Amino acid sequence: MSAAQPTPSPSGGLLQREVIEQLGKQIVTGRWPGGTVLRMDELADQLDVSRSVIREAMSALSGNGLVQSRKHRGTVVQDPSRWNAFAPDVIAWRLDDPAQRDEQFRSLVELRTAVEPQAARLAAERIDSDRAAEMIRLAARMVESGSMGKVDEFVEADVVFHRLLLQSSGNPLFASLEQILNEILAGKYRLGLMPIIPDPQASHRHLELATAIASGDAPTAVTACLDIVLQSAEELGNSSPQPRG
Incomplete structure (x- = not known):
């Protein structure tokens, strides 16, 4: 699992919203297909942010139906049929994808x-x-x-x-x-x-x-x-x- 490195903020990390955008677009564009298990430590290292920032981002993405926390498996990317089609973020990310x-x-x-x-x-x-x-x-x-x-x-x-x-x-x-x-x-x-x-x-x-x-x-x-x-x-x-x- 890999993700393109985003531009860090002057403080050395990413703003919360930027992390949500980065991860959300990776999912919506199919970089991480349904069933992919997302590892908090790996994402924190790749994006140069704390685990707490990743957890908050996952919470937001879960609210849009993009991911789900599963016992003994971790955070799993959901199939597009499970996404909240009315979520403004999901709509915006889909529109951004040609x-x-x-x-x-x-x-x-x-x-x-x-x-x-x-x-x-x-x-x-x-x-x-x-x-x-x-x-x-x-x-x-x-x-x-x-x-x-x-x-x-x-x-x-x-x-x-x-x-x-x-x-x-x-x-x-x-x-x-x-x-x-x-x-x-x-x-x-x-x-x-x-x-x-x-x-x-x-x-x-x-x-x-x-x-x-x-x-x-x-x-x-x-x-x-x-x-x-x-x-x-x-x-x-x-x-x-x-x-x-």
């Missing part, structure tokens, strides 16, 4: 198609005036920043917009998916899979969606939301990585 990226995006788009239009319908029925005004403000910000080529501002507003959409549905199960949605939207930008200049239609559809929700027009809200999700899927299908300055 071999899994397309399949992961496809699954996420299918999830969005099933959930977000219904969240839009419920939001049109349940949203309060303050949240409605905030959604319109965020959509207007997307229109402005997109037209100016300020992609980072566009993405920031987009993430908050869709988070507010899920929250405004009044369904706590929908709202609990906001971290997953963050990974989808932010991941597109992080991986360079967004147009350098956002499509103006995407911005105006968000404004149409926000306006429909604010006016209580559920059918229009559902249609506009579905259009947004499908356009996003089409962009992913036609995109190639773009450099980010």
Whole structure:
């Protein structure tokens, strides 16, 4: 069992989060397949950290379903079918792996198609005036920043917009998916899979969606939301990585 040496921190070790990222990506990319036994001492030596740091990292990975502590065997890598597919870390690591990226995006788009239009319908029925005004403000910000080529501002507003959409549905199960949605939207930008200049239609559809929700027009809200999700899927299908300055 071997792992690429990570860059140590100035203190000579790795930050806890860096260790989790290092080990998680090794598992998700198949470097350590299901059934592999991970030895704490070996990992501590390879990563130049204490055993306590490794134990904490394993605890975090166990929470994502990537590893399991077994009596008389130690810590064992789990088969991918046992991983928590809704864990934001697992989603992010799969998106970072070119071999899994397309399949992961496809699954996420299918999830969005099933959930977000219904969240839009419920939001049109349940949203309060303050949240409605905030959604319109965020959509207007997307229109402005997109037209100016300020992609980072566009993405920031987009993430908050869709988070507010899920929250405004009044369904706590929908709202609990906001971290997953963050990974989808932010991941597109992080991986360079967004147009350098956002499509103006995407911005105006968000404004149409926000306006429909604010006016209580559920059918229009559902249609506009579905259009947004499908356009996003089409962009992913036609995109190639773009450099980010």
